[in-house]
Amino acid sequence: MKHKNKGIQHKQFAFKTDVVNEDGTFTGYGSVFGNIDSYKEIVAPGAFKESIAAIKASGDPLPALWNHRPYEPIGGYDILQEDSHGLRVEGWLLVNQIPRAAEVHALMKRRVVKGLSIGYYVLEDSWNEKTGVRTLIKLDLQEISPVTFAANVEAQIESVKSILAQGNLPTLSQFEDFLRESGYSKSQATIIASKGLKELLSRSESGGKNSDALSVLQNFKLSI
Known part of the structure; x- marks a missing residue:
């Protein structure tokens, strides 16, 4: 099934950064492959391939927003690549220019903020009618947000708005x-x-x- 959803969607993951540096740079995973989440969705390997190529071709970094707030960018990502585990990212926070970025950086270093959530459009997916699992085959990646893991209400609200726009009912x-x-x-x-x-x-x-x-x-x- 190929389509582009009307509203942007979000998917959140716990993450353990390999490094959170004093200058605001960090590495980790924005998405992982092969696990079925609470919405019975699974991200397939290769889902970000075309999106990564388009971002590289643009020459611009992928935005890092705070909790998916489009009016609150705090940094960006220069390196995005898929490996066998998922979407590996190398990002940076503008800790010396943006107060919120400095706050998020401090919280990340202390493991208070320990989630990354991707904002994306679904371009291609498939459904397993027997299991009810939806596989996300191709995604148009828009941003990756550090979020307060397991308490990201704003992402849930945007998901509800997206569901309503598509003519479905929320949970x-x-x-x-x-x-x-x-x-x-x-x-x-x-x-x-x-x-x-x-x-x-x-x-x-x-x-x-x-x-x-x-x-x-x-x-x-x-x-x-």
Whole structure:
């Protein structure tokens, strides 16, 4: 299946950098091959091949953003290469020019920030109907973000927005995160998701129209 998704997607990995230098440079892996993640997706070897070639041809570094925030670049990546393990990267943070980069660098050295998350478009994928696993065959790499591993709400929110744009329904947890990012409290988000989205998901599974459900979600307002 070949297509380009409407919205950028994110995939997060724990990483152990080989080196985090005082000048802000570091090496590690932005993605690994062969493991099935919680979304039942797997990145295939070669998925970044064409994207890496295009980035090299451009002569520009791949951006390093903080937690996928497009308005908060903190550095970049000069070396991107696939090996048998995954996407190996050599990056740098502008520790002397950007205060946030210096903060992230300090947190990386102390292993507080210990995640890398890739931002990408899916160009080609395949599905195994028997196992339900989706294989990402070709990706258009846009950026790689250092993130606070296992707590990257912003990436989850962007994923929900992407899902909505594609005409699909988010999971309950994705929608709860979306609501909390929009300003609702944890208890409010839980109530809305459990009493609203749960019913819509059931309706969709029983043959209801996704377009009707999405209309409700996209225009949902609550006063508590």
